[in-house]
Structure formats: structure tokens, C-alpha cells
Amino acid sequence: MSTIVFFHAHPDDEALSTAGTMALLSESGNRVILVVATRGEEGEPVPGVLKEGELLEERRTEELIKSADLLGVARVEFLNYRDSGMTGSPSTSNPECFWQANVEKASLRLADLLCEETVDLLVIYDPNGGYGHPDHIQVHRVGTFWADQIGLKNIRWTTLNRDSIKKTIELAMETAPDEGLAGIGDDLEERRQRVEEESFGSAESEITHAIDISDFIEKKREAISTHRSQIGEDSFFLQIPNDQFVNVFGTEWFINPKETRKENEPFKSNLFN
Ligand SMILES: [Zn+2]
Structure with missing residues (x-):
């Protein structure tokens, strides 16, 4: 049995990016x-989703715990920094936010939380945080610093496969622009342009690991759907038909730096190799 730490930025990131791998690892007896x-x-x-007086962070905490439960997570912890919001928004200058945190101090917080664990593998984001969100970039920095401090050599970066996403979108544009990738037909060109930007994910040539999570695809979708405050009933993630969902999300991509x-x-098919 190995212990794997998945370090994420916000509730829902675990479901969208690494849910299948987490379920696979926990089901095969790992911590x-x-x-x-x-x-x-x-x-x-999502409009109307919060009860009167309910704070978004309370709801998102509950949603995360439900999602973690589904995925067989043994332990859930928060570093308790404030969400920094998107680049350019005033929330990124809040002194309590994760983006403003000192990397060394944040890494000490992580070290305190995990002091009793013997960690075999750490999963963080790629250096650009997948798509440039400040908190994702900070996860990369803090996780890298912490691993270095404790001498943990086994690190994997979760990333998006830019080339594969581009291919999927182009195929949808060619074959069935109206019915393909349910509900996002109109945005396809815009999406393709976004994916083409260098900052989005990683080129396939940089990726070392492709984890086939098709056996856990329903769990992934269920985990995504626990985050109802962020992902509405009509969203692409919940509307896309099962066969297409598995095509788009049935592989999770990682880099061994x-x-x-x-x-x-x-690609390697086992995260430990
Ligand atoms: Zn996030």
C-alpha cells in the first residue's frame, strides 16, 4: 500500500482533473x-443554489467532502487560505489569499498537516496550473517546495492534453457541429482558439503518463455532479452523453518532471512507474 497526496486548489478541481485516478488508486488499496x-x-x-444565509465556502466544503467520499479518499484537509480568484481581480491582492502567501510558510503549513504521513507520491499541477489560475500556480510552487524540503522525489503534475482536446473539438466541428459535444456547439471555435494558446495544458509530447480511467468514469461524473454550486444541471459536464463523456474524460494525463x-x-499507464 502506498500513500498518495493529491494537492488541489479549490473544491471541484479534484473531480474535474484527477477523480478517476484517485478512485482507481483507492480501490486498489492505496491511501x-x-x-x-x-x-x-x-x-x-449557480444562481439560486445557495440557501438563505448559506456561505459559498460552507457549501463548497460540503461538496468536496461528498466528492472525496465517493472517490474513496482516506483523509481530506484544507490549508485554509482564501481563494485568490482569477488573475486581474481585486481578490488576488487580498493578504489572506493563497496567491499572496509566502511559499515557504505555506509549505510549512502543509508539512504540519502531513507530518504523520509517509508520503510516497505527490500530485500537483503543472507549472502553469493547467490554465493559469493563480491558486493552481501556487499549488505547484508550494507542493514543489514541500517535496524538496522532505526529500520526496516522486512527483507527478496533473495536466490537460492540449493536442487531444484540440483534436476532439476539431472532430466535433467537422462531423456534427450541432449534436456533437452536447450543448457547446456554438462555442467550439472559441474553445479551439483557447486551447491553441500555449498556456492551456501541455503539448502531448511533454506528457509521460496516460491513466485510463474508463472503469471509473461514472464515479468521476458523480464526483463532478456533487459540486452543484459550481456546475449546474445544464452544464456541459452533466449534459454530454455517456459515450462522449468517456471519450473526452476517460484518460487523465500526468507528467513526471x-x-x-x-x-x-x-505513455506510461501506471502513475508509480
Ligand atoms: Zn481551481
Whole structure:
């Protein structure tokens, strides 16, 4: 049995990016720990979803715990920084927010939380945090610093496969622009342009690991749907038909920063290798 720490920025990131891998690892007898830096105070709640007087961070905490439960997570912890919000918003200058945190101090907070654990593998975001969100970038920095301090060598970066997403969108644009990728037909061109920007995910050539999570695809979707304050009933994630959902989300992509994959060399299918 190994202990794997998944370090995420906000409630829902675990479901959207690594849910399948978490479920796979916990089901195969490993100890999966989820640490989340913030409670997602700056998220945009789905209209009407909060009860009177209910705070978004309270709801998002509950949602995260439900999602973690579904995925077989053994332990959930919050670093309790404030959500920094998107780049350019005033919330990024709040002294309590994660983006403003001193990397060394935040890493000490993480070290305190996990002092009793023997961690075999740490999962954080790639250096750009997948798509440039300040809290995701900070997870990368703090996680890297902490691993360095404790001498943990096994790190994987969760990332988006830019080339694969581009291919999926282009195929949808060609074959069935109206019915493909349910509900997002109109946005396809815009989405394709966004994916083309260098800052979005990683090029396939940089990716070392492809984890097939098709056996856990229903769990992934269920985990996503626990985050109802962020993901409405009519959202792409919940509307897309099952067969397309598995095409788009059935593989989770990771990078071992100490490795390069040679051209034509297959991806590794086991996160530990
Ligand atoms: Zn996030």
C-alpha cells in the first residue's frame, strides 16, 4: 500500500482533473489523501443554489467532502487560505489569499498537516496550473517546495492534453457541429482558439503518463455532479452523453518532471512507474 497526496486548489478541481485516478488508486488499496488550498470563496455560484444565509465556502466544503467520499479518499484537509480568484481581480491582492502567501510558510503549513504521513507520491499541477489560475500556480510552487524540503522525489503534475482536446473539438466541428459535444456547439471555435494558446495544458509530447480511467468514469461524473454550486444541471459536464463523456474524460494525463518521453514511446499507464 502506498500513500498518495493529491494537492488541489479549490473544491471541484479534484473531480474535474484527477477523480478517476484517485478512485482507481483507492480501490486498489492505496491511501489517498486530498489537500485543498482554499474553500473556493471566489467561485461563481449557480444562481439560486445557495440557501438563505448559506456561505459559498460552507457549501463548497460540503461538496468536496461528498466528492472525496465517493472517490474513496482516506483523509481530506484544507490549508485554509482564501481563494485568490482569477488573475486581474481585486481578490488576488487580498493578504489572506493563497496567491499572496509566502511559499515557504505555506509549505510549512502543509508539512504540519502531513507530518504523520509517509508520503510516497505527490500530485500537483503543472507549472502553469493547467490554465493559469493563480491558486493552481501556487499549488505547484508550494507542493514543489514541500517535496524538496522532505526529500520526496516522486512527483507527478496533473495536466490537460492540449493536442487531444484540440483534436476532439476539431472532430466535433467537422462531423456534427450541432449534436456533437452536447450543448457547446456554438462555442467550439472559441474553445479551439483557447486551447491553441500555449498556456492551456501541455503539448502531448511533454506528457509521460496516460491513466485510463474508463472503469471509473461514472464515479468521476458523480464526483463532478456533487459540486452543484459550481456546475449546474445544464452544464456541459452533466449534459454530454455517456459515450462522449468517456471519450473526452476517460484518460487523465500526468507528467513526471524527471522524465522525458521519446517520440513514439508509449505513455506510461501506471502513475508509480
Ligand atoms: Zn481551481
